[in-house]
Amino acid sequence: MYDVVVVGAGIEGSATAYNLAKNGEKTLLLEQFPLPHSRGSSHGQSRITRVEYGEDDHYAVMMKEGGKLWRSLERESGTSLLVNCGCLSVSKQGNSYMKATISSLSRNGIKYDILTPGDLRDRYPMLSLPPDYVGVFDYSGGVLRADKALRAFQTLFVKHGGELRDGEEVTGILPGSDVTIVTSQGEYRARKVVLTLGPWAPKFLPKLGINLPLETVLILVLYWKEKKDGEFSAGRFPAFRNIRENGGVYALPSLEYPGHAKVCYHDGPETDPDSRDMAYTGRILSTMKSYVREHLPSLQDTPSIVESCMYTNTPDKQFILDRHPIHRNIIIGAGFSGHGFKLAPVVGKILSELAMDKTPSYDLTPCRIDRFSSTKARM
Known part of the structure; x- marks a missing residue:
């Protein structure tokens, strides 16, 4: 039994798992591919970082904290991450x-x-x-040194007591008061699950009754x-x-x-x-x-x-940071639309807050699932 299982060890999932473990949550981070890998959205050596965000000022506000959190990660990991x-x-x-x-x-x-x-x-x-x-x-x-940032989150997650299992695909999620996570190698139970599935989100989420326009x-x-x-x-x-x-x-x-x-x-x-x-x-x-x-x-x-x-x-290029409409102990982070990496420290903080039943640090109205009028949960 875990407090939280995070599915997907890209930058958003790894940042979430790090925040959970640092807050004392017994956390398991699962990744379908052996690490490191280049099949998703978080590999590579570099990403742009910036505060300016045009019409989406809520991301500019997040990035003001994001810059401070990246510097904090640099200090804790002893790794230079920002140019x-x-x-x-x-x-x-x-x-x-x-x-x-x-x-x-x-x-x-x-x-x-x-x-x-x-x-x-x-x-x-x-x-x-x-x-x-x-x-x-x-x-x-x-510029953010992407590979090093991803590795820093994962290394510190384990240092804070987290458990990381790679090469283990999640094949099913069974909702309930405790959630059962079925994988290629066994089953786990957790009070909460965070799904940060990257490009596999539109293939997996319909199994949970959620059809998003991803x-x-x-x-x-x-x-x-x-x-x-x-x-x-x-x-x-x-x-x-x-x-x-x-x-x-x-x-x-x-x-x-x-x-x-x-x-x-x-x-x-x-x-x-x-x-x-x-x-x-x-x-x-x-x-x-x-x-x-x-x-x-x-x-x-x-x-x-x-x-x-x-x-x-997503159609509006806004993130999805929300709980499952019915199963509130399943939290979803998806649709980062090519601009999520720089915000990963803040996203990880927000998703961990949702998993710990804390009030999110930011207004998540632009990131809610129900903004898509055709979205329906069947379970």
């Missing part, structure tokens, strides 16, 4: 998202610069942007070689976001593979996570080659390294 190189967002003048971004940064007291087209040309000569583009530079942003998409993670050594180093090139109507693009400085910047399209083809390698990605690759050729001419226009990742998107 504070700033985050530059660019778009056409008059873009509503950019206006909302500036308002959000101002409200939350975050230092920022507004950059004119001339400023962008002067500061970032490696960029070739349209003449009507403007920018916002968020001084609090930068879409799993494959993201190409592309690395492009510099033409001039050091031009995309973290000292010269920040985390970068191009807000566009026809699909956003993001980039990170050369931190992972020597002399290579990471430049990716923020979308991809809908894909079953169990057959992701079958997805057609030719259109995305062609789009990104054209983008790099036009806007990042200081990079080679063919990627040297091609990797992949999964997003699990």
Whole structure:
């Protein structure tokens, strides 16, 4: 018997398990694949971190605490996790998202610069942007060392008394006053269960009577070689976001593979996570080659390294952080829509609060299951 079983040891599940164990809860963390693995959404060496969040100001508020919690994790783990190189967002003048971004940064007291087209040309000569583009530079942003962050949460979870079992797939959940968790190797019982299933959420949650409008998409993670050594180093090139109507693009400085910047399209083809390698990605690759050729001419226009990742998107791109509508001892964290990694310390805190029957630290109205009018629980 456990106080809580967490299913899924990605960044959200690992952060949740860490918070539970640190609060004295007897916790089991289950992962279907042997760790570490690259089949879900939490692998890889880097993620963008930023406070600015456009219209979604509740995430900006969360990120103010998130930055402090990442620094706390650094101290506790003795591992450097954050590269504070700033985050530059660019778009056409008059873009509503950019206006909302500036308002959000101002409200939350975050230092920022507004950059004119001339400023962008002067500061970032490696960029070739349209003449009507403007920018916002968020001084609090930068890069998270993703693999190290995931490992830090898992290591500290075990250090605080948690039990981690990998290579053990959960095949069923039997609700009740105590929940039975059926796996490929046996059964466990717990007073509470937290489901952080990543791209497997839309395949598993219907077994519990919950049908959510989740879409799993494959993201190409592309690395492009510099033409001039050091031009995309973290000292010269920040985390970068191009807000566009026809699909956003993001980039990170050369931190992972020597002399290579990471430049990716923020979308991809809908894909079953169990057959992701079958997805057609030719259109995305062609789009990104054209983008790099036009806007990042200081990079080679063919990627040297091609990797992949999964997003699990909700229609409104808001998270799902809620209890099961009927079985209140089953807690669900899902639909992180490609922007959940940076918020993992806060998400882990919130999901652990729900599992410990505490009042959540934040208003979770935007993250409730019942916002989807067609969602029905049958059990």
